[in-house]
Amino acid sequence: MKISSAEFVMSNSEVAKCPNEPLPEYAFIGRSNVGKSSLINMLTDRKNLAKTSGRPGKTQLINHFKINNNWFLVDLPGYGYAQVSKKDKKTFQKYITNYFLERQQLVCSFVLIDIRHKPQTIDLEFMQWMGENGIPFSIIFTKADKLRPMAIQRQVADYINYLQKDMWEEAPHYFITSSSKKAGRDEVLAYIDTINLE
Numbered sequence: 001m002k003i004s005s006a007e008f009v010m011s012n013s014e015v016a017k018c019p020n021e022p023l024p025e026y027a028f029i030g031r032s033n034v035g036k037s038s039l040i041n042m043l044t045d046r047k048n049l050a051k052t053s054g055r056p057g058k059t060q061l062i063n064h065f066k067i068n069n070n071w072f073l074v075d076l077p078g079y080g081y082a083q084v085s086k087k088d089k090k091t092f093q094k095y096i097t098n099y100f101l102e103r104q105q106l107v108c109s110f111v112l113i114d115i116r117h118k119p120q121t122i123d124l125e126f127m128q129w130m131g132e133n134g135i136p137f138s139i140i141f142t143k144a145d146k147l148r149p150m151a152i153q154r155q156v157a158d159y160i161n162y163l164q165k166d167m168w169e170e171a172p173h174y175f176i177t178s179s180s181k182k183a184g185r186d187e188v189l190a191y192i193d194t195i196n197l198e
């Protein structure tokens with residue numbers, strides 16, 4: 001898919017105030033610092049469309065980016081960042097859960113997992129919550145440039161086996177990406193394209 005336009009539309013904390021156009025949207029969620037905003041920049045081939053940072057907790061609102069004038073990518077705050085206050089953590093959690101539960105335009109979500117990590121409770125609980133609430137998602141493994149090819153295959157196989165054994169009969173669809181190396185871009189965009197055409 002060719003990205004001919006990508007523009008920031010708005011940031012906000014309330015689902016009710018998100019754009020009210022009936023366009024399909026795709027959201028990126030995962031731990032703080034996993035690479036959600038970087039992935040949006042990689043997919044759109046725009047360096048600074050979404051704000052990124054080496055420090056976790058950068059994205060703090062629901063951010064809508066309009067792509068090719070007919071669908072949205074949505075950047076969300078990360079979960080699991082230990083340094084934010086309890087009150088802020090609760091507020092973020094609320095934006096996120098409300099967004100997933102209430103956003104009618106949401107077509108598919110991507111849960112991002114750092115490819116270097118073994119399954120972590122916070123991600124597993126989040127995916128479990130998505131499943132229980134009937135919110136479809138795919139997994140995107142990020143930062144694949146940090147591992148050698150053999151280690152990538154092993155980490156992904158272990159992760160997917162773990163999910164199949166402990167959570168679901170069928171593991172979610174998944175992608176392997178590196179924003180710094182622009183890997184996995186075509187696959188994720190082709191997947192979005194297929195859903196858009198359905």
Ligand code: GTP
Pocket residue numbers: 030031032033034035036037038039051052053054055056057058059060076077078079142143144145146177178179180181
């Ligand atoms: P929050 O907004 O804080 O929730 O974080 P985020 O998930 O949006 O992460 P962000 O995209 O801001 O990236 C966090 C850090 O990881 C930055 O230093 C990025 O440069 C780095 N990063 C993101 N993607 C990759 C990748 O594919 N490879 C490598 N090596 N670093 C990456």
Ligand code: MG
Pocket residue numbers: 036037038051052058059075076
């Ligand atoms: Mg971010």
